[in-house]
Amino acid sequence: xxxxxxxxxxxxxxxxxxxxxxxxxxxxxxxxxxxxxxxxxxxxxxxxxxxxxxxxxxxxxxxxxx
Amino acid sequence: xxxxxxxxxxxxxxxxxxxxxxxxxxxxxxxxxxxxxxxxxxxxxxxxxxxxxxxxxxxxxxxxxxxxxxxxxxxxxxxxxxxxxxxxxxxxxxxxxxxxxxxxxxxxxxxxxxxxxxxxxxxxxxxxxxxxxxxxxxxxxxxxxxxxxxx
Numbered sequence: 001x002x003x004x005x006x007x008x009x010x011x012x013x014x015x016x017x018x019x020x021x022x023x024x025x026x027x028x029x030x031x032x033x034x035x036x037x038x039x040x041x042x043x044x045x046x047x048x049x050x051x052x053x054x055x056x057x058x059x060x061x062x063x064x065x066x
Numbered sequence: 067x068x069x070x071x072x073x074x075x076x077x078x079x080x081x082x083x084x085x086x087x088x089x090x091x092x093x094x095x096x097x098x099x100x101x102x103x104x105x106x107x108x109x110x111x112x113x114x115x116x117x118x119x120x121x122x123x124x125x126x127x128x129x130x131x132x133x134x135x136x137x138x139x140x141x142x143x144x145x146x147x148x149x150x151x152x153x154x155x156x157x158x159x160x161x162x163x164x165x166x167x168x169x170x171x172x173x174x175x176x177x178x179x180x181x182x183x184x185x186x187x188x189x190x191x192x193x194x195x196x197x198x199x200x201x202x203x204x205x206x207x208x209x210x211x212x213x214x215x216x217x
Contacts, residue, residue, distance in 0.1 A: 025146040032148060032217050041147050 002061045005034045008052040023047040090140040098136025105129035127196045134203040142214070152213040160206035167201050168193055 009019060016030045023044060032038035040048070042056075049056045109126040142149050172193050 025148070026144040028144075028217050029146050029148040037217070038148055038151070044147060 004059055092141045094136050094140040098133045102130050102133025156206045156210035160202045163205045164202035168198055
């Protein structure tokens with residue numbers, strides 16, 4: 001699964017640590033999600049979408065292999 | 067099913083979920099480490115100095131297991147869904163390793179005993195509960211630590 005969290009963070013000008021604090025996870029978890037190593041839960045995806053003021057589909061995209 | 071039955075089922079489900087989510091506070095990790103290391107040290111000291119009795123050995127073995135269990139089920143400083151997932155993966159792997167260990171280890175012991183003593187030694191075929199639980203807990207803790215560091 002692809003995601004645009006890094007881009008969205010850059011647009012909002014927030015660090016991984018700030019985003020992590022806002023949604024109540026560790027910075028390492030944000031890093032893992034950004035790198036595509038971990039697929040977040042629906043709740044976490046919705047929390048991110050709310051912060052970035054976008055829909056979940058705009059942030060997370062399925063790949064052919066998914 | 068009537069309404070009362072549904073309520074009972076829902077109540078039971080909540081209780082089970084609470085039980086599944088049970089974890090000790092983060093401070094118990096350090097306490098568990100102290101207990102486990104103390105148990106290990108005491109076991110060696112008793113063996114080296116006064117000579118251990120069966121009851122002393124059992125007490126220290128139980129202490130080691132309690133310490134390791136406390137490390138295993140205590141929360142991290144930063145607990146989130148990724149750490150919970152990693153913990154679940156490490157438990158799964160430790161369980162599988164434990165089963166393989168229980169299957170293979172007696173044969174390895176037997177083979178080693180056969181090679182060195184050139185005779186069958188049936189006592190070595192027995193795998194104790196301490197040995198198995200210690201192995202599983204150590205695998206779980208080490209794997210979880212590795213996964214957490216490489217997340």
